[in-house]
Amino acid sequence: MIYAKIAGTGSYLPGEPVTNDDLVRRGVDTSDEWIRSRTGICARHFAPSGSKSSELALFAARRAIEAAGCAADDIDLIIVATSTPDFIFPSTATLVQAGLGIQNNGAAFDVQAVCCGFVYALATAEKFIRSGSHRRALVIGAEVFSSILDWSDRGTCVLFGDGAGAVVLEASDKPGIRAVALHADGRHHRELWVPGTVAGGQVMGDPFLRMQGQAVFKFAVKVLDEVAQEVVSLANVPQESIDWLVPHQANIRIIQSSAKRLGLPMEKVVTTVGFHGNTSAASIPLALDCAVRDGRIRAGQRLVLEGIGGGFAWGAALVDF
């Protein structure tokens, strides 16, 4: 039996933290008190103007490869989850492949499931590895969300940040990813989206992120509870055996609700939203890498990863680390 197991993690945050008060000083009509109490966010990072997701992804990828103890050329599959790709095409994954100097002609492509992108990418890579067609995948979530924020829309611009996280997933005879569940409901696509597009040499429509916050909040709480239970049940493991919840980092109140439904105290939940904000597809692998590097998450422990984003698209994975 071939399993797909996480062999190494890495992440990258650009620049210095930007606090809530920094945003006020930059002219956003908000307050530290409002942002902290509604979301749990104290700070986030923004990449310098003109930065590309592939640049952030490369830093995270190199760290994950180093942690996995393999060479870049051992990677035969690269999947990048991003909603802020460098270009319309080629994929950001091919740019990462070139940046790493990989010459093995392995597969490289992007997946687009917004804030749930990393879970979708991980689930995709897992299926390639379990099929035996590929041995070692680099799965990355990377975003420069600052490039799609409307700084006059205080309901969204205070929530997001930039960053990248990566894992190396490799074939193993020991269980790694035990279950995944992916879902989407496209009827909600106007509740969280960037409506604009590029055509005829021009941006057509609105190029900024738009969100109906309360609608997203309610939906997120409901489906994250369901999908976390679903992977526990699919993996056929006791709920009490879960060591860590590593959720998408959008709002501390959503995370608290998820933890409660899983019967986990907050000490068993990795929360980085306070210092990273919402980094969309990067948020789960960023949180994972933080907890691995500070020694909280250790080999042999059992994790639930879960996320939801635009579409809506949502999902979870149950992982033996």
Ligand code: UT7
């Ligand atoms: O990553 C994808 C998943 N995304 C999410 O999970 C986000 C889910 N949604 C949320 O986290 C919350 O809905 C938000 C944090 C976005 C908003 O919190 P809320 O408690 O739902 O606030 P609200 O949108 O209902 O706004 C309440 C008030 C409004 O003022 P009035 O109309 O009551 O006078 C807003 O104008 O707060 C005001 N407001 C702000 N005030 C200060 C909205 N944004 C801000 C702000 N600073 N940044």
